[in-house]
Amino acid sequence: MKDSENEPSKWKLERQQGSLRFVVRTSFPAILGVMVGQSIEPAFISETVWGWAQTTDIFMSGFWGSIGAIPFSLLIWWWRERKYQYHIAKFE
DSSP: OOOTTHHHHHHHHHHHHOHHHHHHHHHHHHHHHHHHHHHHIIIIIOOSOOOHHHHHHHHHHHHHHHHHHHHHHHHHHHHHHHHHHHHHHHHO
16 A cells, blocks of 8 residues: 555655656666567577667667657656645645
C-alpha cells in the first residue's frame, strides 16, 4: 500500500533535481531495452553474419524508442507535478 503523505515528499525531493534528470532517468532504460531487444534476434537467432545493417537497425530502433519514451517521460513529469501542486493547494 502506498503512503499518500510520503509520495508528495518524495516528489518534492525528486523535482528539485530537475525535469531533465527525471526524463533521462526514466526514458533511458526504455530506450536501452528497445535496443537490446532489437539486437537479440541478429545476435542469436539469425544465420547471417553481423553487419552494418544490423547495427543501423539497432540505432534506428533506439532513435524511434526515444521518440516515444521521452515525450512519455515528460507526460509523467507533468502529471506528477500537477498532482503535487494539487496536494500543496489543499493545505494552503
